[in-house]
Each structure stands twice: as structure tokens, then as C-alpha cells.
Amino acid sequence: MAQSGNRPPRRGQPTKSGSRTTSNGRPAAGNGQDEAAAERARERLAQRNISGQKRQTAAQRARAAGPTAPRTKAQAAAAQRARAGGPNSRRGSVRKPQQRSTAMTAAIFGTVLVVLVILVIVLVGVTGGKGTQNGVGFGSKPAPAVVVNAIADTPASAFAAAGSTVTSSGPYAQGLTVLKNQPALTSGTKPLIIYVGSNYCPYCAATRWPLAIALARFGTFKNLKITASGLADVYPGTNTLSFYKASYSSPYVAFDATEQCSDIESTSNSQAVLSCSGYKPLEPMSSKVLKIFSNYDGSKYQTTQGEDGIPFIDFGNRLIEDGTFINPPILAGFSHDQIAESLVSNPTAAPAQTILTGANYYAAAICKMTHDKPGSVCNTPVVQKAAAALAKL
Numbered sequence: 415m416a417q418s419g420n421r422p423p424r425r426g427q428p429t430k431s432g433s434r435t436t437s438n439g440r441p442a443a444g445n446g447q448d449e450a451a452a453e454r455a456r457e458r459l460a461q462r463n464i465s466g467q468k469r470q471t472a473a474q475r476a477r478a479a480g481p482t483a484p485r486t487k488a489q490a491a492a493a494q495r496a497r498a499g500g501p502n503s504r505r506g507s508v509r510k511p512q513q514r515s516t517a518m519t520a521a522i523f524g525t526v527l528v529v530l531v532i533l534v535i536v537l538v539g540v541t542g543g544k545g546t547q548n549g550v551g552f553g554s555k556p557a558p559a560v561v562v563n564a565i566a567d568t569p570a571s572a573f574a575a576a577g578s579t580v581t582s583s584g585p586y587a588q589g590l591t592v593l594k595n596q597p598a599l600t601s602g603t604k605p606l607i608i609y610v611g612s613n614y615c616p617y618c619a620a621t622r623w624p625l626a627i628a629l630a631r632f633g634t635f636k637n638l639k640i641t642a643s644g645l646a647d648v649y650p651g652t653n654t655l656s657f658y659k660a661s662y663s664s665p666y667v668a669f670d671a672t673e674q675c676s677d678i679e680s681t682s683n684s685q686a687v688l689s690c691s692g693y694k695p696l697e698p699m700s701s702k703v704l705k706i707f708s709n710y711d712g713s714k715y716q717t718t719q720g721e722d723g724i725p726f727i728d729f730g731n732r733l734i735e736d737g738t739f740i741n742p743p744i745l746a747g748f749s750h751d752q753i754a755e756s757l758v759s760n761p762t763a764a765p766a767q768t769i770l771t772g773a774n775y776y777a778a779a780i781c782k783m784t785h786d787k788p789g790s791v792c793n794t795p796v797v798q799k800a801a802a803a804l805a806k807l
Contacts, residue, residue, distance in 0.1 A: 551678040551693075552642035554613065554656050557750075561655070562638060564754035565630050568770070570794065572761040573777075576770030578800040583764070584740030585624070585772035590779070591715050592807050596731040599706065601668035605730035605783040609657065610707050612675035614644030614693045617738035618725040619654035620745060623753065624772030625727070626655050631777055631791045632784070633664025640750045644677045644693055649742040653750045658696055666784045667730075672699050674724075710734050730783040733804070739775075744768050775800045
């Protein structure tokens, strides 16, 4: 409806010139140019009024809609990329392509291809081919041979050289809690170690290296993956391992690992994605793992305020770990291969020393479960020294 004051005159109502309209609402004939000009002015006012009405209606709809639900950091970052419309945007602008000749299209395609090849070469040279800075995430990939071999075959001399001395980067033994008078946690006849983490989690990223190396002294991994922590989190792109769909066998212990979420961002608002801090879900905890996690991951058993959460490790209900064991920045700037190679080539310097020292403490925790078997691991001076430190907790 037109607003008051801008209405066209009603039938029989005098116009500003003093003439009257006919029964159909138009000026009576014979009134001259004044009446015609007035009619055109009224029409322009009506059009402006209709346009104003539309704008007001849209504004009212926007106000009525209210604020949108808050988004996670990952979702906000994804939305920003989409708004930018750049090469990392997840949505492209919809434009109708212009018609070009076949020759021109081929020439343009060839030029673009050459430019893309040059850009790939430059990016690989700058990033070392790590694949963590693509604006989305690293994902899970099979661990290369250099990583697999370094974890499986780290020599005893490297563990001895690293020692059990705690540095400012860890390991943080105070993150471990000794459980007393709890039922034994087993899988069949073997004591069970439970791990809960997520690929995007930078603290899990730092924990997996020493945990995997320690476990490799008691058994064998298959299908280990590599990944990197989430780009929308603190310490983004921290290169690490992943236990997702990996298997572990040992004559001494069993290992049950759950990687709940990936490091790949998602724009979905599903509950599973929101529970993963905006990343794509990977696998839920089993009912057994969920029961253990729910029981021991909390203030009743944690030794440091605010350290509950992931990574979470239960060593057969003898020891639990809540929170990080080593500081993620110790891995900054190192590729997966460089971290693996440092375990043998330079075990007394970062990042290898902190990782191997953490592995010595984890080995001591596992030895508590296996009654100091095998002796080739549990009876070494460096593991016994770490066990003595754990006994004081």
C-alpha cells in the first residue's frame, strides 16, 4: 500500500490546480499542461514510494531474522575464504562465459597450464612438498618408509643418549596420574592401553610421536598414517602420525586407538562436525572406550587443573594421561621425514631428544603393566630411571 501523503488523488478529489478527476481517476480533459505535469509527478512519487516500500520490507525481514548461530573458527575461516572468492574459495562466482574462438580458447588454456606448472614448482620449492598449507588440511596418508623404519628400528643407543631429563618442552610427567585400586583394564589376557585423540589436535600431534615409538619397542604397527594438526587451531600444521585405521600387535600389551576427527575443515553444521570443532569426523569411540574415557577423563583423576580432554591415554588402569605430554612447538618447521631421521641422526637435540625422552617415560609406564617384560627394554638404565620418577607421582 502507498504511504499517506504520496497517494494519487481519489475520484472526484480536486487536484492542486483546482481541477477534478474523472470517475476513472484521471484528470478531466481540457485542463492543459498543468494537469498532465501534475499527473506525471504523482506517478513518479508513486514509483518512488513502491521502491521505498520494497527496501523497507527487505530491511524488516533482515531484522526479523535475528542473529545467526555462532560458528566455529574453522567454519568462520571457511566462510571468509568463500567471501574472498580467491583460489582457495570453496565457492566460485557464477558467470556466463563469453563465446571465444577455438584457437583463442586453446591459446588461453595453454598459457594457464604453463602458469600453473610454474606455480606448482615454486610452491613445492617453498613448502618442501609438505602439503599442509593448502587452506584445507593435510588429511591422512600412508606413512613413508623413512618414518615407519625410524619408529620400528630406533636403536637403544638413541634412547640412552636422549636420557630421561625433562626440559621446558617436556615430557611433562605431572600430566600422568597413578590410579589406585582400579580394576585391571585388559583385552583378552593382555593389559590394554587406550588412546583417544583427533588428527586436528596439536597436543595429540606432539603426543603420538613418543607414544608410537614406545609402543614399537613392545610390538609392531601396520598401516601407520601421517597427518598434521588443523590449520584453524593453535600450532597449525604440526606434522605428526595418525593411528586412524592402523593396527598393532604385541605379545605383551594390546592397544586400542580412536582418532575421532580429521584435520580437514567442514562447513557442515551437523552435530558430529560441531563436536569435532568444525572438522570432519573420522571414527566414534567404542562403548568400552567411551566408558573408560567418561570415567577417567575428568577432575576426579586429573592432576593438573584444566588438563582433561584429548589426548587421553589409559595404561591398563595403572596410569592415565590427560592433556599434552610434550610441547607442540618443538616440532615446528620439521617435516615428517626430518623428525623421523632426527631420531637416529641427532638424538641429543630437538626435536629428537624431547620425543625420545617422552618415549622412555611411556616405556616405563608400559613396563608397569607387563611386569618388566621384555627385559631388553624394561631393564635398561634409562627406562628404570624414568620408572623411578613415575613411582614418585
